Amino acid sequence: MSGPTTGDAGGKSAMEIAVKVGEVIEARTEEFQAESATLHQPPPLGSLIWVREGEIDIYAVTGSAATGSREPGRQAVALGQDEEELPQAYPQLSKLLRTTFVGLVVGYQEKGELRHYLPPRPVRLHNFVYLCPSEEAQRFTRSLDFLSLLAAQRQDEALGACLRLVSHVHPNAEAFLVGAGRELVPLLAGDVGRLHALLRRLRP
Amino acid sequence: MTEYLGKVTEGSLSRGLMVRLEAPIEEVRAGRLVAIQGENRRFLGYISDVSLASLSPQLASAPPPSDPFLAQVLAGTGYYGQARVLPKLILGEPSALLEGPQPATAIPPHFSPVHEASQQDVELVYGREDKRRFVVGSPLDMEVKVCLDAPLFVQRSNGVFGKTGSGKTFFTRLLLINLIQKGEAVNLVFDMHGEYGWGRPTESGVEAKGLKQTAVASRVAVFALDREAAQRRRVSPDHIVEIGYEQIEPEDMGLLRQALNLTAIAAEATYTLTKRYRQGWLAKALSLTDEELKELNIPDMTYDNLRRGLDRLRRLPFLVEHPPEDSVGRILKALQEGTSVVLDFGRHSDLTTYVLVANVLTRRLHEIYQKLTDQAQAEGAPGPTPLVITIEEAHRFLAPEVAGQTIFGTIAREMRKYNVTLLVIDQRPSGIDPEVLSQLGTRVLFPLDDERDIEAALAGSQDRAELKNVLSRLPTQRHALILGHALPMPLAIQVEDVTSSQFLSKYGVPRAGEGRPRSKIGDLFPDE
Ligand SMILES: Nc1ncnc2c1ncn2[C@@H]1O[C@H](COP(=O)(O)OP(=O)(O)O)[C@@H](O)[C@H]1O
Ligand SMILES: [Mg+2]
Numbered sequence: 001m002s003g004p005t006t007g008d009a010g011g012k013s014a015m016e017i018a019v020k021v022g023e024v025i026e027a028r029t030e031e032f033q034a035e036s037a038t039l040h041q042p043p044p045l046g047s048l049i050w051v052r053e054g055e056i057d058i059y060a061v062t063g064s065a066a067t068g069s070r071e072p073g074r075q076a077v078a079l080g081q082d083e084e085e086l087p088q089a090y091p092q093l094s095k096l097l098r099t100t101f102v103g104l105v106v107g108y109q110e111k112g113e114l115r116h117y118l119p120p121r122p123v124r125l126h127n128f129v130y131l132c133p134s135e136e137a138q139r140f141t142r143s144l145d146f147l148s149l150l151a152a153q154r155q156d157e158a159l160g161a162c163l164r165l166v167s168h169v170h171p172n173a174e175a176f177l178v179g180a181g182r183e184l185v186p187l188l189a190g191d192v193g194r195l196h197a198l199l200r201r202l203r204p
Numbered sequence: 205m206t207e208y209l210g211k212v213t214e215g216s217l218s219r220g221l222m223v224r225l226e227a228p229i230e231e232v233r234a235g236r237l238v239a240i241q242g243e244n245r246r247f248l249g250y251i252s253d254v255s256l257a258s259l260s261p262q263l264a265s266a267p268p269p270s271d272p273f274l275a276q277v278l279a280g281t282g283y284y285g286q287a288r289v290l291p292k293l294i295l296g297e298p299s300a301l302l303e304g305p306q307p308a309t310a311i312p313p314h315f316s317p318v319h320e321a322s323q324q325d326v327e328l329v330y331g332r333e334d335k336r337r338f339v340v341g342s343p344l345d346m347e348v349k350v351c352l353d354a355p356l357f358v359q360r361s362n363g364v365f366g367k368t369g370s371g372k373t374f375f376t377r378l379l380l381i382n383l384i385q386k387g388e389a390v391n392l393v394f395d396m397h398g399e400y401g402w403g404r405p406t407e408s409g410v411e412a413k414g415l416k417q418t419a420v421a422s423r424v425a426v427f428a429l430d431r432e433a434a435q436r437r438r439v440s441p442d443h444i445v446e447i448g449y450e451q452i453e454p455e456d457m458g459l460l461r462q463a464l465n466l467t468a469i470a471a472e473a474t475y476t477l478t479k480r481y482r483q484g485w486l487a488k489a490l491s492l493t494d495e496e497l498k499e500l501n502i503p504d505m506t507y508d509n510l511r512r513g514l515d516r517l518r519r520l521p522f523l524v525e526h527p528p529e530d531s532v533g534r535i536l537k538a539l540q541e542g543t544s545v546v547l548d549f550g551r552h553s554d555l556t557t558y559v560l561v562a563n564v565l566t567r568r569l570h571e572i573y574q575k576l577t578d579q580a581q582a583e584g585a586p587g588p589t590p591l592v593i594t595i596e597e598a599h600r601f602l603a604p605e606v607a608g609q610t611i612f613g614t615i616a617r618e619m620r621k622y623n624v625t626l627l628v629i630d631q632r633p634s635g636i637d638p639e640v641l642s643q644l645g646t647r648v649l650f651p652l653d654d655e656r657d658i659e660a661a662l663a664g665s666q667d668r669a670e671l672k673n674v675l676s677r678l679p680t681q682r683h684a685l686i687l688g689h690a691l692p693m694p695l696a697i698q699v700e701d702v703t704s705s706q707f708l709s710k711y712g713v714p715r716a717g718e719g720r721p722r723s724k725i726g727d728l729f730p731d732e
Contacts, residue, residue: 177273178276178277181276181277182277182280182281184277185259185277185282186259186281189260189262189282190260190262192260192263192266196266196274199273199274199277199278200270200271200274202273202277203273204273
């Protein structure tokens with residue numbers, strides 16, 4: 001499973017079943033903004049997402065998502081309609097609104113080798129964002145070195161959600177969570193309140 | 205595979221290495237023997253302290269984890285145990301194969317794994333049972349046997365200390381059986397409570413074997429002070445010891461001053477008497493005329509005091525003016541034939557008797573050994589077989605006030621010059637002259653309560669603070685810290701259970717007259 005060719009081949013087959021969830025619309029090295037493929041349906045907080053760029057594949061954890069007006073500076077107004085009647089009354093609404101989400105970059109893969117730190121450059125705009133298939137998510141989270149990236153950005157909610165979600169792709173979810181918790185202790189030893197709160201979010 | 209305990213994280217040669225524990229902290233006891241595997245060398249040491257640590261001051265002051273998941277995550281990460289290990293020996297050096305373990309003068313690198321010592325480590329350091337060595341117990345929390353080197357042990361005077369009931373007498377029996385069996389020394393045991401010749405019932409009701417009931421019975425003679433008392437205990441002594449007036453010297457009066465209620469001047473007067481009447485002083489002192497007193501310059505009051513003391517002394521039944529047989533001669537003969545002698549004090553186990561008899565006999569024997577040794581040296585012949593004298597209640601003879609004058613003080617100080625050494629047994633080592641303590645080669649330390657006794661027992665040893673920590677936390681049953689001349693490094697041990705069937709089948713023989721095969725353990729303990 002570790003050779004560069006097998007890694008790539010595994011990626012390709014996984015790609016076929018990977019679900020497209022968005023498109024990159026803004027990018028920095030540490031994070032990118034993506035527009036969700038479906039209004040109101042961004043990938044869940046903490047889910048592992050994937051941007052494939054040929055040379056390297058970039059892994060990210062879904063952070064905060066938002067829905068709002070497509071036009072900058074314009075804000076949606078209250079319409080006073082029931083949810084079911086809304087599409088009929090305002091058919092153009094879905095064209096005016098969009099959902100965006102943040103991808104918190106946690107690592108990349110180059111020539112089949114996984115790295116749990118920031119890639120050399122940001123993801124490219126307009127690349128598609130996919131949900132990481134379980135097999136790939138399990139492979140990436142066998143090392144938990146990326147936790148320090150999220151902790152440093154104080155992304156505790158995304159971090160907790162990520163570990164909870166990912167635990168289910170591991171053979172022993174509880175053992176995975178305990179192991180992850182133990183990795184967090186030295187990172188947050190100086191802030192016990194934060195540590196306890198985060199660990200409570202990991203409880204199976 | 206031996207148990208994995210943790211990794212070295214920091215520390216120094218002098219203060220010890222800190223080991224971050226991965227083994228459950230409650231199972232890691234001070235005194236435990238551990239091995240540290242460095243890159244090229246293997247280190248052996250012992251745990252001198254254990255402590256609890258937190259990853260950060262914030263964690264240390266935080267409330268305890270609120271649920272089992274948090275507790276599980278934080279155990280060993282945020283909160284962990286630490287052990288301090290004092291590295292003592294290096295095992296894995298190329299030269300070590302030839303010369304044996306070397307003192308540790310270096311330490312292993314960071315993160316070296318720490319395991320409990322293996323059987324091989326223990327055997328490499330303490331040897332296996334063989335012609336020289338005998339088993340005394342097992343290292344703390346280990347199954348392996350630890351040996352003591354008999355020839356090395358008898359090279360010096362040694363001490364067995366511990367509070368009452370801690371196991372001194374049982375251990376000393378084990379020592380004596382083995383010293384006799386290995387033929388390293390003949391022994392003279394001043395058996396104050398009648399425990400060494402024939403065993404007495406123990407607290408648990410099992411009879412502990414005396415030397416006369418073990419494999420070395422034929423090389424042990426029991427002498428007694430009192431035939432009646434011996435017979436009442438169904439013990440048949442080989443000889444009844446009597447002491448003649450002539451054998452009592454002023455030195456003895458000094459030892460017995462308190463017991464006989466003598467003033468300092470009265471005790472001093474005995475020197476004047478000896479100067480004048482030589483060996484006849486005691487007989488003469490009982491009937492001095494006024495003129496003689498005047499001539500000797502002894503005031504009436506002093507004489508009255510002395511008389512009263514001597515009268516008390518005279519009432520001791522084993523003290524006779526002219527004994528029909530020379531007891532010292534008998535003891536000496538036995539010793540020279542290679543037979544160890546247990547002097548059973550029977551019902552005379554009061555201190556006056558004990559101190560007097562032990563001192564008188566030892567003084568004479570020492571004199572003779574001194575002559576024999578000097579003579580042998582002049583002729584270039586080997587000296588007499590080394591003699592080990594065992595004394596219980598040793599502080600009575602070796603207290604700072606008296607050690608300067610008693611024969612025991614002399615023997616302790618002159619090391620093995622005349623082939624006589626002491627095995628000092630005491631529950632109050634702080635009562636013993638520090639100079640004598642410092643001469644002891646090997647020390648066997650059972651738990652002691654008094655701080656001063658612990659200090660005294662460890663006086664002059666390396667790593668005193670660490671050993672104190674180990675000693676003061678020893679389990680009370682059959683545990684001792686052994687250190688000194690005969691040991692490559694100090695060690696906390698659990699002493700062999702001398703009432704166990706394994707031990708009895710190894711050392712026991714049927715009671716005299718029963719003549720049953722000794723392999724049948726059941727026969728050693730007939731239901732009574
Ligand atoms: N090595 C041992 N094997 C079996 N029992 C022992 C041993 N050492 C001590 N004991 C038990 O402890 C009791 C006290 O031991 P003892 O040697 O008489 O103490 P001490 O001489 O220090 O006062 C014994 O009666 C016995 O029950
Ligand atoms: Mg005793």
